Amino acid sequence: MRLDEATWPEVEAYLAHSRGIFIPTGSTEQHGPMGLIGTDALCAEAIAEGAADIAKAYVAPTVAYTPAPFNTAFPGTISISKPVFLSLVGEIIAGLLGQGFEILYFVNGHGANIAPLGEAADSFPDAHIRIRNWWDFETVDRLRTKYYGDWEGMHATPSEVSITQSTHRIVQPGDAAEPPEKLSARYIQTHAGDRHGPPDEHRRRFPDGRVGSHSALADPAHGDALLAAAIEAVADDYSQLCLRSASQMPPKTSTSPQK
Ligand code: NI
Numbered sequence: 001m002r003l004d005e006a007t008w009p010e011v012e013a014y015l016a017h018s019r020g021i022f023i024p025t026g027s028t029e030q031h032g033p034m035g036l037i038g039t040d041a042l043c044a045e046a047i048a049e050g051a052a053d054i055a056k057a058y059v060a061p062t063v064a065y066t067p068a069p070f071n072t073a074f075p076g077t078i079s080i081s082k083p084v085f086l087s088l089v090g091e092i093i094a095g096l097l098g099q100g101f102e103i104l105y106f107v108n109g110h111g112a113n114i115a116p117l118g119e120a121a122d123s124f125p126d127a128h129i130r131i132r133n134w135w136d137f138e139t140v141d142r143l144r145t146k147y148y149g150d151w152e153g154m155h156a157t158p159s160e161v162s163i164t165q166s167t168h169r170i171v172q173p174g175d176a177a178e179p180p181e182k183l184s185a186r187y188i189q190t191h192a193g194d195r196h197g198p199p200d201e202h203r204r205r206f207p208d209g210r211v212g213s214h215s216a217l218a219d220p221a222h223g224d225a226l227l228a229a230a231i232e233a234v235a236d237d238y239s240q241l242c243l244r245s246a247s248q249m250p251p252k253t254s255t256s257p258q259k
Helices: 008-015 039-055 082-098 111-122 138-152 158-167 185-190 199-205 220-248
Strands: 020-025 103-108 128-133
Touching: 020 039, 020 082, 020 220, 039 103, 039 158, 039 220, 082 103, 082 111, 103 111, 103 220, 111 128, 128 220, 138 158, 138 220, 158 220
Parallel strands: 020 103, 103 128
Antiparallel strands: none
16 A cells, blocks of 8 residues: 555554554666666565555655765766765654654665665664665575576666566666676675765776676566565565564553454
């Protein structure tokens, strides 16, 4: 259920018996010659909506403006600074908590968001906040390894391109039919979490925007399988978070029993 497609009385009725909400976070940045600019946001949104359907919970509008400074030399990338992102997420969390949401589940699609999301959540130690990259779940990671091995790479990954091929559209690879430069283990280790260099240097180093990822291995059928695995994993993780939080919370009302 999308929050933006609900009415306020519907949300008020929901809050009388449920306290959870999903918040997809992504980015607006280049994803190589065949990846869509909104890839991270579109993947997180599709997974959050799928999990929310299972959990019968709301999904807040996707946070698609996030820090991606290293990609700004590629047209289409819109990056906001970390302090702005921290404030934005902090105010979203505070707003939701203020209205009675108590379980906030961030489905993330952009590596560079993780550290600031964690920092923002730390300001609300009493809230039940979970932050997860969709690709980190074991069942999803197993599929990525099975399909692509090392060619999953770091950016414009065939797994995320597969998902948007399934949910949105397929862009022909052109020159990206050839594999990109293979990354060393050391490069992957030192640049984890999207710790990349200044924009011009980053574009010189990775001229077509792929960072070790062979996007052309993407396949919409893989996308369907990755989506299904991620949706199931997120829904399961969310229900565990709800169970844990329920055991720590007093009943919401003492006078009007729900259900
Ligand atoms: Ni991405």
